Amino acid sequence: MKSFTYERAETLEQAAGIVAANAEAKFIAGGTNLLDLMKLEIETPRHLVDINHLGLDRIEETEDGGLKIGALVRNTDLAADVRVRRDYAVLTRALVAGASGQLRNKATTAGNLLQRSRCPYFYDPSKPCNKRDPGSGCSALEGHSRTLAVVGTSDHCISQHPSDMAVALRALDARVNVMSARGGEKSLTLDEFYRLPGETPHIETVLQHGDLITGVTLPKPVKGVHFYRKVRDRASYAFALVSVAAVVDEDGREGRYAFGGIAPRPWTAGGEARAEGGASVIAARALDGARPTGENVFKLPLLERTLKAVLKDAAQTSGK
Amino acid sequence: MNSEDTASATPRMSVTLTVNGKDEHLTIDPRVTLLDALRDHLGLTGTKKGCDHGQCGACTVHVNGRRINSCLTLAVMHEGEDVTTIEGLGTPEHMHALQQAFVERDAFQCGYCTPGQICSAAAVIEEIEAGIPSHVTPDLGDVQFSDEEVRERMSGNLCRCAAYPNIIAAIRDVREGGKA
Ligand SMILES: Cc1cc2nc3c(=O)[nH]c(=O)nc-3n(C[C@H](O)[C@H](O)[C@H](O)COP(=O)(O)OP(=O)(O)OC[C@H]3O[C@@H](n4cnc5c(N)ncnc54)[C@H](O)[C@@H]3O)c2cc1C
Ligand code: SF4
Ligand code: FES
Ligand code: FES
Numbered sequence: 365m366k367s368f369t370y371e372r373a374e375t376l377e378q379a380a381g382i383v384a385a386n387a388e389a390k391f392i393a394g395g396t397n398l399l400d401l402m403k404l405e406i407e408t409p410r411h412l413v414d415i416n417h418l419g420l421d422r423i424e425e426t427e428d429g430g431l432k433i434g435a436l437v438r439n440t441d442l443a444a445d446v447r448v449r450r451d452y453a454v455l456t457r458a459l460v461a462g463a464s465g466q467l468r469n470k471a472t473t474a475g476n477l478l479q480r481s482r483c484p485y486f487y488d489p490s491k492p493c494n495k496r497d498p499g500s501g502c503s504a505l506e507g508h509s510r511t512l513a514v515v516g517t518s519d520h521c522i523s524q525h526p527s528d529m530a531v532a533l534r535a536l537d538a539r540v541n542v543m544s545a546r547g548g549e550k551s552l553t554l555d556e557f558y559r560l561p562g563e564t565p566h567i568e569t570v571l572q573h574g575d576l577i578t579g580v581t582l583p584k585p586v587k588g589v590h591f592y593r594k595v596r597d598r599a600s601y602a603f604a605l606v607s608v609a610a611v612v613d614e615d616g617r618e619g620r621y622a623f624g625g626i627a628p629r630p631w632t633a634g635g636e637a638r639a640e641g642g643a644s645v646i647a648a649r650a651l652d653g654a655r656p657t658g659e660n661v662f663k664l665p666l667l668e669r670t671l672k673a674v675l676k677d678a679a680q681t682s683g684k
Numbered sequence: 685m686n687s688e689d690t691a692s693a694t695p696r697m698s699v700t701l702t703v704n705g706k707d708e709h710l711t712i713d714p715r716v717t718l719l720d721a722l723r724d725h726l727g728l729t730g731t732k733k734g735c736d737h738g739q740c741g742a743c744t745v746h747v748n749g750r751r752i753n754s755c756l757t758l759a760v761m762h763e764g765e766d767v768t769t770i771e772g773l774g775t776p777e778h779m780h781a782l783q784q785a786f787v788e789r790d791a792f793q794c795g796y797c798t799p800g801q802i803c804s805a806a807a808v809i810e811e812i813e814a815g816i817p818s819h820v821t822p823d824l825g826d827v828q829f830s831d832e833e834v835r836e837r838m839s840g841n842l843c844r845c846a847a848y849p850n851i852i853a854a855i856r857d858v859r860e861g862g863k864a
Contacts, residue, residue, distance in 0.1 A: 365715050367694035368714060368715070369694065369714065370758070370760050370761075395756055395757050395758065396738055396756045399717070399757070403736065403737065412714070412758075443816070444814075444816040456824055460821075465837050466738075466744055466751050466752050466753045466804065466840045467753060469750045469751060470753070600839035601839040601840055
């Protein structure tokens with residue numbers, strides 16, 4: 365690990381100010397992604413600003429009946445919150461489908477959103493990777509791409525976004541709240557927050573250096589049957605090949621859907637979570653323009669079948 | 685770690701941790717993980733380093749009562765916090781119920797993963813009591829102890845010797861004996 369200095373921030377403004385003023389500084393939250401990458405020298409900050417003690421660890425109700433989740437709320441606490449379990453079960457389900465109990469006890473809401481690629485070449489500094497080393501090339505295009513994205517990709521990067529939580533947040537139309545170091549707050553949808561790779565896959569979000577995520581806001585609960593179905597190589601403790609977050613209306617005709625494992629950000633059918641129709645219609649819209657590789661073309665039928673299974677379960681649950 | 689970098693002077697920092705009930709003052713490089721602080725600076729080698737990347741669970745300890753991977757956190761981030769390691773859970777003379785049950789059930793072979801398994805298991809029993817749901821919980825409002833719950837919740841602790849069936853049996857014994 366490269367050497368760095370460390371400080372514990374006392375206020376939000378101070379934390380954002382320190383990072384904004386130092387191009388080599390970074391925030392550290394749970395540390396479960398950042399330290400992993402620092403050990404491999406894929407991330408090399410020279411100064412760490414610890415944001416664990418800024419009071420961003422609360423979940424509060426909003427005036428319009430939704431929830432405001434602090435950026436530092438641990439994944440375990442978010443999954444276990446009684447309001448989330450009752451009104452946003454898709455989010456609890458997605459959280460507990462990710463990582464392990466130990467990791468979820470440390471991982472935070474903001475850190476989870478900002479976790480970086482799990483592409484094997486991103487993790488291998490001996491291989492070209494545009495995301496790790498801009499302009500060096502993409503080893504995955506001609507290499508191992510089984511786990512990678514099939515849609516929303518570019519000739520410069522085909523990495524998928526690895527978060528499970530973010531897929532549920534997309535289905536729920538959550539917004540990310542950001543405090544700018546230059547003053548001002550903004551609230552972004554996930555589609556606004558995450559950038560597609562294009563020619564600059566190393567720039568993953570619209571955040572400016574020093575911008576601090578303060579939390580995530582959920583709109584008021586939507587009625588329906590909540591599901592998170594994750595297909596992976598092991599029964600537990602593995603990233604998604606394909607995942608479906610769904611809140612299906614009681615009559616089964618419409619619902620809210622978001623998809624993981626297939627794109628550089630949580631994905632939807634045609635840019636809207638809300639969709640109607642059967643699995644083949646919705647999957648076809650979600651996969652419109654897909655450019656799979658020979659190794660990951662299986663994700664196309666897998667997505668449709670996973671969605672079909674979810675809709676079948678939804679029909680059974682509603683029929684009970 | 686690159687040797688040139690190791691030699692370069694990163695200012696050391698002081699940190700106080702309460703480890704197994706005892707205050708420990710350390711002056712360390714901020715790069716030192718909680719795992720390395722425990723093993724290399726405090727001589728508590730019960731906590732093991734398997735992967736050093738959050739993938740195996742051998743380094744599991746409790747911080748402020750919750751299980752975490754000590755390899756993916758910095759010691760300096762835990763100023764004033766309570767750390768419990770396998771040495772703090774029980775001693776050869778006064779074994780924790782889980783330590784006893786692991787012996788009785790032959791829940792290990794080489795034993796390398798065992799401290800992490802036991803620290804994790806102690807937390808798993810509490811997490812189920814506290815109603816924290818898991819991936820296999822059928823009803824999110826009603827969390828019940830079952831072998832399936834234990835298997836899922838212990839999936840962050842790998843065992844190369846595959847002692848899994850006996851690990852589950854040991855945890856079940858402790859839970860049924862109410863000794864956790
Ligand atoms: C073995 C293993 C398996 C895993 N499996 C899964 C899985 O199946 N599914 C899944 O979804 N995830 C999985 N993960 C990833 C895990 O969810 C992430 O590591 C975790 O969510 C990151 O959160 P953190 O708080 O630890 O982030 P950190 O490591 O602290 O931070 C990550 C990044 O976010 C930045 N950051 C953090 N907070 C803020 C903020 N408030 N404002 C601005 N920037 C911020 C940091 O500067 C850093 O760049 C796995 C991880 C491991 C190690
Ligand atoms: S897919 Fe993206 S992350 Fe993977 S090698 Fe190509 S540029 Fe790097
Ligand atoms: S050594 Fe920490 S998880 Fe493997
Ligand atoms: S007993 Fe050998 S690794 Fe588990």
